[in-house]
Amino acid sequence: MKPNIHDVAKIAGVSSTTVSRVLNNRGYISEKTKEKVYKAMEEINYFPNDLARSLFNKRTNLIGLIIPNSSNPFYGELTFHIESICASLGYKLLLCNSLNRIDKEEKYLEMLIRNQVDGVVVVTYNRGILNYEKQNLSVVAIDHYLSKNIPVVGSDNYSGGKKATELLIMKGCQYIVHINGPIELQTPANLRRKAYEDVMKEQGRLPITYEVSPLQSHKEVISKLFDEHPEVDGIFASDDLIAASVIAESKKRGKEIPTQLKVVGYDGTEAVQVLLPELTTIQQPIDLIAKSAIDILLKQIEGEFNNFPLETYLPVKLLEGGTT
Amino acid sequence: MKPNIHDVAKIAGVSSTTVSRVLNNRGYISEKTKEKVYKAMEEINYFPNDLARSLFNKRTNLIGLIIPNSSNPFYGELTFHIESICASLGYKLLLCNSLNRIDKEEKYLEMLIRNQVDGVVVVTYNRGILNYEKQNLSVVAIDHYLSKNIPVVGSDNYSGGKKATELLIMKGCQYIVHINGPIELQTPANLRRKAYEDVMKEQGRLPITYEVSPLQSHKEVISKLFDEHPEVDGIFASDDLIAASVIAESKKRGKEIPTQLKVVGYDGTEAVQVLLPELTTIQQPIDLIAKSAIDILLKQIEGEFNNFPLETYLPVKLLEGGTT
DNA sequence: CTGAAAGCGCTTACAG
DNA sequence: CTGAAAGCGCTTACAG
Structure with a gap:
């Protein structure tokens, strides 16, 4: 039996x-x-039982993190930073991989509530489905609008989209196509698309956006893009994995990069920098995003409402590689 | 106030x-x-308080996972599978990124004990330092020997190392060099090295292994390798990130792959398959590793000692790409 | 400076 | 089929 306080x-x-x-x-x-x-x-090798302490204190120092999938380098890296920051502040992280499935998100949310987490960080595409407010739980969202009252933290997507598109134009691309997630998902990432379209229109060009689903393979869509626009010589992909698929398809078709086609991605994770260092990409400040999200969450937990911004967009950085 | 069972x-x-x-x-x-x-x-929107339940039941359904860093695609993917399996079995995951630092591992372990986790999955290089047994906590290790009594799960490293080396030989490489972590870390990954050395010796060749530190940049070591062995025409790297660095250095030196140099990696994560699909690599069955580890851990938790193997090595698969 | 008692939100013998 | 009581391992007024 484990010793308790009376044994001590x-x-x-x-x-x-x-x-x-x-x-x-x-x-x-x-x-x-x-x-x-x-x-x-x-x-007697005694360690206090945090369950009992938390039960009394009505404070667990537990944070829930709901992400689609930690296999994805962006989420894996985000998870690392969030967990590290939590640990340094005495918080513990309960990890949930939702695969973007609403049913899983709901189950996870209930699990987190039952476990009395002090707050939740959410990265989800399922907007408005979950009644996060009902439980008056502290919540912060990353890169996704959940409701009017839930603060959002992310990268400066508009600036990133602008930088990417302007770079392709500057490099002399004539036919620039954009690939992004479905526009129905009202995520701040739509601003990457908006920036692309704005810059294109400003230049008197026709913006063309292909949509890939976050759950399915991007291959068919990319193949379709190349079929329908053989003249394409610049592609701005809304994330690095899509960009990698574009590069693969381009190679397959004998289209040389960067001479015949230039590619820009988005995210710039450590994994991409090691595995695909030649990719030009817009790097998100994942560490700062994590830091801001936790800052805001803790303010909510401490009851300091109105002392944090509802939207936070952190600066991105252009990493120029050989694909442009 | 949250409603309790008396309100209901x-x-x-x-x-x-x-x-x-x-x-x-x-x-x-x-x-x-x-x-x-x-x-x-x-x-009244009642959800039972799992803290109180766990306190009474002396069972939390909480599992701790200690990994070096979820930013690394291999650990990110492992984390995903472990968490998914746990969730499907009603367990919850407390994530810990140790960065391979002993001090952090110790703190995390204490935190997990205080939180009354039912068991812990550990991926660490710090062998024998932590007294996992003292707390008579259920523990399973992945790819690392912790002590005689703690079960280890991993890929069939010897077979993987053999496959990689034999492939390079079959492809006609004359000077094959291996890159691995420090041999002092007595991990099963040493078997990759052992297999490489055995195959080389069998062929009457001289095995040459360079060691990289898991914490430091691999660049200098790789650069040194190329300087000291300009004749190298085959490299077996013990993980895909090292392999990617080899490819980068090779490009920098104008050494063409696969004609002048062939490269084989190890891990074969999803991220690598998308970002660096041309890499030939030995793919670990990460899902099976996760499944076995949890199986064994749950058996320990249920008190079924002696009903699980102390060492489990799961089959690897050669993924041939353009780098060989 | 220290202790007895009550209570955090549950569950389980025990009794009826 | 249902309830009162005790207890899981803590903490905090309250009293001394």
């Missing part, structure tokens, strides 16, 4: 109240008593 | 004992009472 008390020859006070460093305790208690804890 | 009881006009029985579907309860209780729970 008995060995130290004090009451469990005193042990608790030593544990929490609260109230006045004589140095001598403190030492006895510490020695007793050491002796 | 009051509304349903029964005792909290009865509500608990409905919740747990235990004992005999009339259909009518059940319905009243369910209606009451619905009405």
Whole structure:
């Protein structure tokens, strides 16, 4: 059996109240008593039960993170930063991979509520489905609007989309096509598309956007793009994995990069920098996104409403590689 | 305030004992009472507090996962599979990124114990440092020996190393060099090296292994390798990220792949398959590794010792790409 | 400076 | 079929 606070008390020859006070460093305790208690804890290898503490305190220091899939380098990296920041602040992370499935998100959310998490960080495409507010749970969303009252943190998508499109134009591309997720998903990533379209129109060009589903293979859509627009010589993909698929398809068709086709991605994760360093991409400040999200979440948890912005967009950086 | 079981009881006009029985579907309860209780729970949006349940049951259904860094595609993917399997079995995952630092691992382990996790999955290079057994906690290790009594799950490293080396030989490479982590880390991955050395010796060739640190950049070591062995025409890297760095260095030096240099990696994650599809690599069955690890951990948790193997090595697959 | 008692939100013998 | 009581391992007023 695991030792409890009474076992410690008995060995130290004090009451469990005193042990608790030593544990929490609260109230006045004589140095001598403190030492006895510490020695007793050491002796029987005692660790306080956080379940019991949390039950009393109504505070678990537990944060839930719902992401689509940690296999994806962007989410894997985001998860790393969020967890690291949490750990440094004494919070623990309950990880949930929703695969973007509403049923899973609902189950996970209920699980998090039952486990009394202090707050939740959500990355989901399923907007408005979950009644996050009903439970008056502290929530922060990354890169996705959930409702009017839930703060969103992400990269400066408009600026990123603009940088990508302008680079392709500057490099002399004549037929620039954009690939993005479905426009129905009202995510801030739509701003990448908006920026692309704005810049194209400004230049008197016709914006053409192909839509890929976040759940399905991008191959057919990309193949279709090449079939329908053989003249394409510039592609701005809304994430690096799509960009990699574009490069693969281009190779398959004997279209040389960057001479015949230039490609720009989005995300710029560490994995991409190692595995596909030649890719030109718009790098998201994943560490800052994580930091801001947690900052905002903790403010909510501490009850400081109105002391944080509802939308936070952090600066992106153009990483120029050999694909442009 | 969140409603509790007494609030439900009051509304349903029964005792909290009865509500608990409905919740747990235990004992005999009339259909009518059940319905009243369910209606009451619905009405006030009641969710049971798992902290209180766990405190009583001495079972949290919480699993801790300690990995070096979820930014790494291999660990990100492993994390995804482990979490998914846990979720499907009613377990929840507490994620810990140790960065391979002993101090962090110790802190995380203590945190997990305080949170009363039912078991821990560990991926660490710090062998023998942590006294996992002392706490008589259920533990399973992935790809790393922790102690005699802690079961290890991983890929069939020897077979993988053999396949990689034999492929390079078959493809006609004359000077094959291997890159691996430090041999002091007594991980099963040393078997990749052992297999390489065995095959080389069998062929009357001289095995040459360069060691990279898991924490530092691989660039200098790879650069040194090319400097010291300009004749190298085959490299077996012990993971895909190292392989990617080899490819980059090779390009920098104008050494053409696969004509002048052939490269084989190890891991074969989804991320690599999308971002660097031309890489020939030994693919680990990450899903099976996750499944086996959880199987074994749950057996320990259920007290079925001796009903699981201490070492499990799962079959690898050669993925041939353009780098050989 | 220290302790006895009550309570956090549950569950399970025990009794009826 | 249902309820009162005790207890899981803590913490915090309250009293001394």
